Amino acid sequence: MTYRVGIINVTGYAGMEAARLLWNHPAAKLVAATGRSLAGQRLGDAFPSLGLYAALPITETIEESVDVVFSSLPTAESAKACAPFVRAGVKVIDIAADFRLKAPGAFEQWMGGGQPHPAPDLLAEAVYGLPELNRERIAAARLVANPGCYPAAAILALAPAVKAGIIEPSIVVDAKSGISGAGRGSGGGFGYSEVNEDVSAYKIANHNHQPEIAQELGALRGGDEPRVTFVPHLVPMTRGIHATCYAPLARDVTQAQVAELYREFYRGAPFTSVAAAPPHTKHTLGTNRCLVHPVVDARNGMLVVASVLDNLGKGAAGQAIENMNLMLGLDQAAGLQLPAVYP
Ligand SMILES: NC(=O)C1=CN([C@@H]2O[C@H](COP(=O)(O)OP(=O)(O)OC[C@H]3O[C@@H](n4cnc5c(N)ncnc54)[C@H](OP(=O)(O)O)[C@@H]3O)[C@@H](O)[C@H]2O)C=CC1
Numbered sequence: 001m002t003y004r005v006g007i008i009n010v011t012g013y014a015g016m017e018a019a020r021l022l023w024n025h026p027a028a029k030l031v032a033a034t035g036r037s038l039a040g041q042r043l044g045d046a047f048p049s050l051g052l053y054a055a056l057p058i059t060e061t062i063e064e065s066v067d068v069v070f071s072s073l074p075t076a077e078s079a080k081a082c083a084p085f086v087r088a089g090v091k092v093i094d095i096a097a098d099f100r101l102k103a104p105g106a107f108e109q110w111m112g113g114g115q116p117h118p119a120p121d122l123l124a125e126a127v128y129g130l131p132e133l134n135r136e137r138i139a140a141a142r143l144v145a146n147p148g149c150y151p152a153a154a155i156l157a158l159a160p161a162v163k164a165g166i167i168e169p170s171i172v173v174d175a176k177s178g179i180s181g182a183g184r185g186s187g188g189g190f191g192y193s194e195v196n197e198d199v200s201a202y203k204i205a206n207h208n209h210q211p212e213i214a215q216e217l218g219a220l221r222g223g224d225e226p227r228v229t230f231v232p233h234l235v236p237m238t239r240g241i242h243a244t245c246y247a248p249l250a251r252d253v254t255q256a257q258v259a260e261l262y263r264e265f266y267r268g269a270p271f272t273s274v275a276a277a278p279p280h281t282k283h284t285l286g287t288n289r290c291l292v293h294p295v296v297d298a299r300n301g302m303l304v305v306a307s308v309l310d311n312l313g314k315g316a317a318g319q320a321i322e323n324m325n326l327m328l329g330l331d332q333a334a335g336l337q338l339p340a341v342y343p
């Protein structure tokens, strides 16, 4: 059987990447793709990188019958588009941030610009789409909230340590992103001459991914959220997230014990693995992989974990397809086993 897939907003980077990855999927086929500005054009004409989709039209809305929908609309627009599909029995994966934060008022504060959530009942049932933590719940879900790119890297870096209680609940996440994390639609300040050979922090300790990281790490501690200081940076590369995460050790553990704890936690996870050396973003470029590298800083009683992923892969579209596979009862890794683009 081949499942029929629709992408809402194929004109953004995340939607385009979902289309790219779906091309070789053994059990799912892209049959509909929407895009406000390019409706009426063929996907393969509009984006030469997707030229293999020579016949697929970009439409304003999804009219085809579909089994699964990905939404990669801007945050706060996405929930409105997702809701009718969920209610019609279509499996929905929201790549935007609309269904991630569960605390009362969190959507309004961080995403909705003060506006109430357009589908609060669906917000309550949406499952956070990180299979390393929620595999069974994702498989049973009608609606999955795909993680943000920074949270995917940070949560995967820290989950084994938080779950095992080896660190204090006082965490610093220092993360860097490639420019594609800001999307195609990002306005001024992202031109080549401005971002090339430049590094800057932004939204210091005030980014909507901070509550997302705290929420999901808190779920591993019975709902008791750790303190998370999150500082994102923009670096001059196209794709990739590098997160360096720091927390005080709560007890004496050796490097060998922590390495074994992490290997055990990710045993059987098809896309997250423990790297023996500090990983590079390029090791994950174009893939759905995340590499984590925990180090015990015994001199200072700290755990330091470096993690890398592709913001459009495990940080967005690859993760969305992995979630789709689980929701449809397919092999979790179907269509996603790719070596990285290197160098
Ligand atoms: N980029 C990344 O690394 C990641 C992105 N995400 C999330 O995925 C979603 C898409 O991000 P990304 O692909 O980067 O975004 P892009 O900026 O690349 O694309 C967004 C597109 O959305 C369309 N658009 C803008 N406003 C509206 C609107 N009001 N209604 C309908 N369409 C609109 C525009 O297309 P048009 O001109 O055709 O209207 C625009 O090109 C966002 O919610 C983002 O937060 C999640 C994880 C990682």
Ligand SMILES: CC(=O)N[C@@H](CCC(=O)OP(=O)(O)O)C(=O)O
Pocket: 075, 095, 096, 097, 147, 148, 149, 150, 177, 178, 179, 180, 181, 182, 183, 209, 232, 234
């Ligand atoms: C470099 C850059 O600008 N990155 C984006 C993260 C993109 C992402 O993951 O977006 P959502 O969580 O909103 O879906 C940012 O900091 O907002």
